[in-house]
Amino acid sequence: MRVMAQMSMVMNIDKCIGCHTCSVTCKQAWTNRTGVEYVWFNNVETKPGVGYPREYEDQEKWGGGWVRTKRGRLKLRSGGRIQKLASIFYNPKLPEIEDYYEPWTYDYDMLLNAPAGEHTPVARPKSLLTGDDMKIGWSANWDDDLGGSTETVQNDPILKHMSDHVAMEFEQSFMFYLPRICEHCLNPSCVASCPSGAMYKRSEDGIVLVDQDQCRGWRMCVSGCPYKKVYFNHKTGKAEKCTLCYPRLEVGLPTVCSETCVGRLRYLGLVLYDADRVLEAASVEDEKDLLEAQRNIILDPHDPAVIEAARAEDIPEDWIEAAQSSPIYKLINEYRVALPLHPEYRTMPMVWYIPPLSPVVDVVASSGNDGEDVRNLFAAIDQLRIPMEYLAGLFSAGDLGPVTESLQKLAAMRSYMRGINLDEGRDESIAEAVGMTGTEMEAMYRLLAIAKYEERYVIPQAHSEQARELDELACSLDYDGGPGMGGAGPFGLSSGHGPEPVAVENFHVLKDRQTADRPSTPGRMNLLNWDGNGRPTGMFPPDKQKDES
């Protein structure tokens, strides 16, 4: 047993209202730059729907993830090492920007500067790729709330796998939102696809990152990732992806998407897993066993043997404690309500989902029955074959069992808690029906419904003995006049606006890039490191007015 820690997330999509706040704040923090206009590290899809990029779940087409060979070994679906190198001059499985959408802006200037005239001036959409006028025809959430989905929903890869005629019938009765970020997989096929070895999994917390200095832009990671969550920055020619906001996590803050989630449906925490058994778990023969195999390699952090093994791997004491109080382990292995997204890709994803019960409740309630009665809900879960099959296609490789188990538990919890709220007493039989006790049910209710910030986000800081070098502290010395403020000092020229006080998400990245070399002489600067912003010392003649004052 080789214990490793993994920072992971669970999203309770029963509570997602599809407001896109996570996407917008993530975009503002990370991808509001040229070259990544079309990139959403976090996006929210309406299901059923084709997703972003379009039909990314169709691995026959995109070749992402792993497949099991007849001999029981894992192989990258889009080909092994030699095949990858042979197709390095042209990657046949790479999505074009058009598969995401052509990014655009508006000619806002026209609104201000149009000459007086008879008609109101309009801001025309302009393509950010060509600068020309364009007709907007698709975006990251074009089929939001099933808008226009009569045209496209039949292309949903999961529906395609089900029967042909169900699509329309289905979308009239069942819809939910699916927020997606990088899965930070235990067996990441993007990392395995990278010819340069620039992608890696951080051994401390399992976050999957791209080394920007080592990436050579071969683009194999983009096709390798079955979730299409590695993107190509078309200006820098390098791959970029969700970083799980590691600069924030390192100082104990949740990711931007979690922090700003209106429905408070995201949970963050550590799990301990057995790294030695990852490959074995990812190679089980039957796709439907993958979920259980993954649950099995996620270790019980209270087990003395696990704790001992974790200590042997130098996992710090406070990290073990954090794993013990992690909401993730509870949701995945104790309550067993969380499920992974597309386990059949065999990447062992570590962002899990609690499937949505609300559409089931709506179906029951709209038929005039009591939508919170456990028997009605169980009956509905049994009868809604098509939606259940769809959920199973998303979360359990088509196996109805886990989805049913999870939804029944949520239904039982709803019913059980209503009894308490209406002073009808604690009906233990409801809890027993799903194999739980009343106490467990209430604890689960507490975690899912009223968990506070500290209970939803259990994030151990990086070691305090190393914290000096982390963002918050390093930056706090960097104010004007502060001890760290040396002009063109060891941190190079920050983007010309001086350092930000707290949680500068891209601090490491900026610093890495800008401190490629230290200026050899004080007062002179390395032109190559200047990004065009600000007024580095020695670059321009001194500002006379400022000098006089």
Added chain:
Amino acid sequence: MNALDFVLWIALPYAGMAVFIVGHIWRYRYDKFGWTSRSSEVYETRLLRLGSPMFHFGILMVLAGHVVGLLIPREWLYFIGIDEHMYHWGATVLGTAAAAMLVAGLAILIFRRRTNGPVFLATTVMDKIMYVFLSLTIVIGTAATVAHQIIGGGYNYRETISPWVRSILLFQPDPALMIDAPLLFQLHALSATLLFILWPFTRLVHVFSAPVGYLFRPYIVYRSRDEHRGSRSVRRGWEGSNLPEKTPGQKRF
């Protein structure tokens, strides 16, 4: 030998070599972030699917041909049984095939770059300069092959150009060898030298990133956070003064 010959066949090649080597070291140290092929595949795939493999496989074949023709003395080839006739025949047939593929690929790629809006917009000034010298070198080289090896009676460059290249590389330059070479071969060598001078400052640096290591590394790469904490490691002799380490193995600044 006049001054011009000295400049063209000694000074320039050595200047080119120096810029090529020092330039790459400089670029690698100062601009790892810019070290990429800057692929434009996400903009357009239809033409790239044809042009890029044609160009790249073509140029790899051409490179192999140049290694055999220029760097390996013909006596060595005689030794393994490749005589003059066999060499000439092979070089002309394979070389022409490679050149045809290369030129066709290059033409497709240049056409694509010029006509596709996003691709053209993503083309830098340096790219354009590089394209001029790259195309020039390829076109003149192809012209020399066609004019002298196919149409002409066959010029035996292994008696002049090849020894000259080796003389440069062995630091015993013999410019006299190049003086009587046909003009097209001379121009080809000159434009190639200029291309080598530009090389480190263009996207051509991606040639040196050919990911051969991929064949030998484990699929999943793990790296510790500590390895790249902070901007970079402190240079030897410039470490700040700090309290002595308390926990063994714990990195401190």
